[in-house]
Amino acid sequence: MGKCQPGTRILGAAVAVVALFLGGVACGSDSSSGAGSTLEMWTFKQAHVKPLQDAAASFKEKTGITVNVTAYTPDDAFKSKIQSAAASKNVADVLEVHAAGEDFVLGGSGILADLSSVVTPEWKSRFLKGTADAGLVAEDRYQRSLKPKAPDAGIKTGQYFSVPLTAGTFGIVYANKSKLVAAGLDPAKPPTTWSEFINWLKIVNAKDPQTGGLTLGLKAPTTGFNWALQPLTFGLLGKEKYQALFSNDPARSWASPDGQRALALYDQLTPYWSPGTQTLGIDDADRAFAQGKAAFDIGGTFTLAAFQQNGMNPGDVVAFGLPAAEGSVAGPLKLAPLALTGLAVSAQTKKQDDAIKWLDYLTSVEQAGAFAQASLDLPGTDLGADASRLLGPDLTTLQNVFGDAAAGAYDPADVTFFSPAYEDKLAGEALVRMSPLKESTPASLSQELGTMIATSWK
Amino acid sequence: MEVSHKRRRKLREALTGYAFVLPALVLFAVLGVYTVGYGLALSFARWNGFSANWIWVGLGNYRDLLYRDETLSPIVRDAAVNTAVVMIAVPLLAVVAGLPVALALNRITALRTTLRTVYFLPYVTTGIAVFYAWTYVLQPEGSLNAILKGLGLGTLAQPQGFLGNPATALPTLIAVLAWSSIPVAILLYLTGLQSIDPAVLDAARVDGATGLRTISAVIWPLLRPITAAVVLLNLRDALQGFQMFLVMTNGGPGGHTNVLGLQAYNLAFFSELRPTLGLASALGWLLFVVALILAAVNVRVLKSRT
Numbered sequence: 160m161g162k163c164q165p166g167t168r169i170l171g172a173a174v175a176v177v178a179l180f181l182g183g184v185a186c187g188s189d190s191s192s193g194a195g196s197t198l199e200m201w202t203f204k205q206a207h208v209k210p211l212q213d214a215a216a217s218f219k220e221k222t223g224i225t226v227n228v229t230a231y232t233p234d235d236a237f238k239s240k241i242q243s244a245a246a247s248k249n250v251a252d253v254l255e256v257h258a259a260g261e262d263f264v265l266g267g268s269g270i271l272a273d274l275s276s277v278v279t280p281e282w283k284s285r286f287l288k289g290t291a292d293a294g295l296v297a298e299d300r301y302q303r304s305l306k307p308k309a310p311d312a313g314i315k316t317g318q319y320f321s322v323p324l325t326a327g328t329f330g331i332v333y334a335n336k337s338k339l340v341a342a343g344l345d346p347a348k349p350p351t352t353w354s355e356f357i358n359w360l361k362i363v364n365a366k367d368p369q370t371g372g373l374t375l376g377l378k379a380p381t382t383g384f385n386w387a388l389q390p391l392t393f394g395l396l397g398k399e400k401y402q403a404l405f406s407n408d409p410a411r412s413w414a415s416p417d418g419q420r421a422l423a424l425y426d427q428l429t430p431y432w433s434p435g436t437q438t439l440g441i442d443d444a445d446r447a448f449a450q451g452k453a454a455f456d457i458g459g460t461f462t463l464a465a466f467q468q469n470g471m472n473p474g475d476v477v478a479f480g481l482p483a484a485e486g487s488v489a490g491p492l493k494l495a496p497l498a499l500t501g502l503a504v505s506a507q508t509k510k511q512d513d514a515i516k517w518l519d520y521l522t523s524v525e526q527a528g529a530f531a532q533a534s535l536d537l538p539g540t541d542l543g544a545d546a547s548r549l550l551g552p553d554l555t556t557l558q559n560v561f562g563d564a565a566a567g568a569y570d571p572a573d574v575t576f577f578s579p580a581y582e583d584k585l586a587g588e589a590l591v592r593m594s595p596l597k598e599s600t601p602a603s604l605s606q607e608l609g610t611m612i613a614t615s616w617k
Numbered sequence: 618m619e620v621s622h623k624r625r626r627k628l629r630e631a632l633t634g635y636a637f638v639l640p641a642l643v644l645f646a647v648l649g650v651y652t653v654g655y656g657l658a659l660s661f662a663r664w665n666g667f668s669a670n671w672i673w674v675g676l677g678n679y680r681d682l683l684y685r686d687e688t689l690s691p692i693v694r695d696a697a698v699n700t701a702v703v704m705i706a707v708p709l710l711a712v713v714a715g716l717p718v719a720l721a722l723n724r725i726t727a728l729r730t731t732l733r734t735v736y737f738l739p740y741v742t743t744g745i746a747v748f749y750a751w752t753y754v755l756q757p758e759g760s761l762n763a764i765l766k767g768l769g770l771g772t773l774a775q776p777q778g779f780l781g782n783p784a785t786a787l788p789t790l791i792a793v794l795a796w797s798s799i800p801v802a803i804l805l806y807l808t809g810l811q812s813i814d815p816a817v818l819d820a821a822r823v824d825g826a827t828g829l830r831t832i833s834a835v836i837w838p839l840l841r842p843i844t845a846a847v848v849l850l851n852l853r854d855a856l857q858g859f860q861m862f863l864v865m866t867n868g869g870p871g872g873h874t875n876v877l878g879l880q881a882y883n884l885a886f887f888s889e890l891r892p893t894l895g896l897a898s899a900l901g902w903l904l905f906v907v908a909l910i911l912a913a914v915n916v917r918v919l920k921s922r923t
Binding site for chain 1: 663665666667668669687688692752756757758776777778780781783866867869870871872883886887888889890891892
């Protein structure tokens with residue numbers, strides 16, 4: 160072989176670089192739309208990958224559009240992935256996001272497309288009451304976003320960033336049927352008041368102190384505060400006084416006698432926590448319950464799927480809503496469903512029409528039912544009269560705890576009364592220090608929370 | 618003509634040299650200077666990682682961390698205290714445990730290689746998986762409690778697990794951190810011991826020095842630079858490392874094991890998408906300054922003692 164001249168070598172190298180670049184561009188971009196096109200979808204829930212892939216297979220049969228589903232877990236990895244992808248203009252076409260929170264942050268940052276002109280009233284009518292507008296920027300949300308340190312700066316009233324995929328609520332108590340029976344309790348008659356619930360805990364714990372306790376993933380300290388204390392307090396005080404606990408008025412905040420009363424009720428759980436529950440994450444606690452290491456677990460409607468994934472038969476579990484205390488203003492306590500995850504479309508995608516078709520397909524009644532059965536997650540789509548057929552008995556039981564927020568049910572999605580700078584993690588850690596750690600009392604904790612809330616308003 | 622030819626050749630050689638260095642320089646410029654500059658700029662801004670614009674706050678993030686934010690600054694202070702405890706305890710344990718083991722390993726002949734491998738295992742196996750394994754060992758029904766009960770030491774067992782009791786959580790994490798850092802101390806001390814001139818030790822022996830006296834008056838002073846290196850390495854790990862705290866306790870129970878590195882991580886990624894990336898960056902820079910001071914102190918110690 161003869162030697163190349165320097166000029167020839169440079170030319171060759173330049174051609175190679177251009178060819179590589181073009182090749183890279185050709186590989187990385189597929190802007191074709193309609194049948195034969197491919198959508199990328201990212202989710203943060205590993206358990207949703209298989210049900211979504213199943214849905215994608217039937218979607219392809221119907222439309223010819225391929226959907227590739229990828230999970231990025233845990234949550235921080237998912238957020239980092241979106242951050243870096245947004246910077247390099249490489250976000251997936253469709254995202255499953257936390258509804259009524261993450262979608263607004265991403266929408267306000269220009270990463271998600273505004274779907275307000277696409278999601279028609281007819282489409283919205285498919286969803287469970289109270290969840291259809293989870294992705295809608297209401298006026299109060301917009302006003303909060305204008306405050307310094309608000310996470311969702313940039314949103315505008317009327318924008319719509321996600322349609323509900325899964326719905327549910329927090330404050331569901333799960334109990335192990337066989338442990339209840341062994342302690343002489345009737346699983347068919349779950350407690351209807353807080354004191355009955357405490358009595359159940361006492362009886363089962365006395366029978367089996369090591370594995371008869373209550374677990375909750377308190378390593379994520381917000382769980383105790385958000386999933387147990389808040390619904391309990393809402394029931395006890397009613398909506399108006401409950402919301403006042405988070406207000407800038409010290410006389411009515413957590414430092415008030417009302418706050419102290421609610422904390423004293425929660426403190427009744429202290430003797431019955433299963434050993435070491437404060438060291439368990441949410442998944443660890445669900446696993447511990449599924450393995451029989453605890454008799455009770457407080458979670459959300461989504462927790463049932465975790466039990467099944469950990470090898471427990473959902474039929475071995477009795478589920479009931481957190482009971483209200485005697486004399487509660489809003490008792491018996493009902494829990495309003497909220498959209499837990501939503502489907503959003505990237506503002507960067509060139510295949511918005513295909514993405515909308517995919518969203519439309521996933522939120523249809525038949526497909527939502529199939530997704531729910533496969534994932535054991537309740538769908539955001541209202542399945543109407545077909546609910547029990549499509550959901551099966553276990554999920555149908557969970558739906559029984561739902562109530563209408565307008566009729567006085569506790570609505571965890573309503574956070575409009577929080578200070579934009581309020582951090583529930585700090586409140587949760589303070590609660591853990593009271594129960595189970597016994598480092599503070601309801602009286603001292605109420606003062607601490609009162610100061611924390613007051614500071615968040617400054 | 619000859620001079621000009623030489624000059625051209627020198628120039629070509631120089632250019633060739635620069636061409637070889639250029640990729641590394643570009644890489645450093647992109648991955649080093651750019652990211653460091655970006656991080657420094659971020660520490661003066663408010664941003665959530667998603668929005669298009671940063672809001673410049675000057676020294677506001679530093680002020681919030683140190684004293685201005687009534688919610689955040691006490692948490693940072695508590696985390697700083699925990700970090701300081703870890704920074705004192707872990708290097709101390711590494712030296713106190715590492716030196717005797719290294720002395721023993723240096724002296725024995727039988728099974729020396731096997732024992733060195735055994736003592737070095739914690740270092741090569743340490744990581745996320747091992748930290749998870751430790752959490753199982755330390756749970757209420759974990760093997761540590763079982764062993765203590767089996768040995769008749771049930772009073773030492775922790776019903777809430779060693780990580781669930783606020784009084785034992787931080788000391789337990791320190792013990793695990795020391796467990797993973799002692800092997801490097803042993804290795805460094807072994808290297809130091811083998812570089813000591815045997816004639817010096819012979820002279821001490823001839824002068825009638827006992828084994829303990831030889832260690833305290835001859836070996837320990839000669840190993841002072843190694844001790845400084847062991848201390849510095851462990852100080853750095855204690856100051857900046859947070860993986861173990863994240864995996865094993867996530868700062869709990871009730872915030873009792875929060876450290877500065879973990880606090881920075883939580884501000885960056887677990888603040889519910891609030892615009893706290895700048896705070897995380899500012900905390901990172903504060904840690905950098907502390908590390909710089911420690912390094913300077915270390916250099917001074919080395920200079921004055923060797």
